[in-house]
Amino acid sequence: MSRLSTNQLSLAYGSRQIVQELNLHVPDGLITALVGANGSGKSTILKAMARILTPMQGGVYLDGKIIHRQPTKEVARHLAILPQNPSSPEGLTVRELVSFGRYPHQKGFGNLNAEDNRMIEWALQATGMSAFSMRPVDQLSGGQRQRAWIAMALAQGTEVLLLDEPTTFLDMAHQMEVMTLLEKLNKEQKRTIIMVVHDLNHAARYAQHLVALKDGTILYEGNPEVVMTPQMLRDVFNIDADVIPDPRTGAPLCLPYGLAEEETAPSTTASAETITTYSEDRIQAMA
Structure with a gap:
């Protein structure tokens, strides 16, 4: 089932077409990671889903309705976005920032009511x-x-969260801090999360659904154990890599060792059978 989807979606900046006739169904209640090389259309797709970018053809659908034809406030009651590198006015407090998330639920420029304050505190x-x-x-x-901005998105009370590279420019500890928070929100509150991710190992570890894009087209899609393969890494990222099961989580782990060439010797990567075995163990451990 999918509340958020695209149908024959084509996107462009001026005369330059970025995405062509994209059909994507975002699984409800899961974390979906959009991965791909720079310029593959990941952030562009997210902007269209957030109603920031208008399609040149096709559409984005939320609950069966074209999102670009719905009122802004109505969309914002169901869907929140955290863009890349958000900035706030100097001196703005965390609580003031989070309170902005209640705007879609307010009438005019009214003051915060009891429900608004409850959502902010939550x-x-x-x-x-x-x-x-x-x-x-x-x-x-x-x-x-990043947590403050995520709190603002949560205060909107939406079922769907869109995040564009939420760990950009963060050190390793802060990256794990943010990704662990998103994982918690998904598991405990069943939030549907769609995020653009550069770190493939983060994508495989924290997302249950991967969408691998190249030139605005979906080349691979599915759970990480199926999608994260040496062939996908060659086709999408032009790299040679071993893919092994993470010794702690069982998730596929990407270990790049070189740029892909036209012809290469037989790979010594983990076999599909090995990945499948570890995937079954991972699923049983999570059950």
């Missing part, structure tokens, strides 16, 4: 930002800032 608590609520956003660490 979002702060869910993201571990309650202790920082009165601190200026520009005085936070990278990971804390």
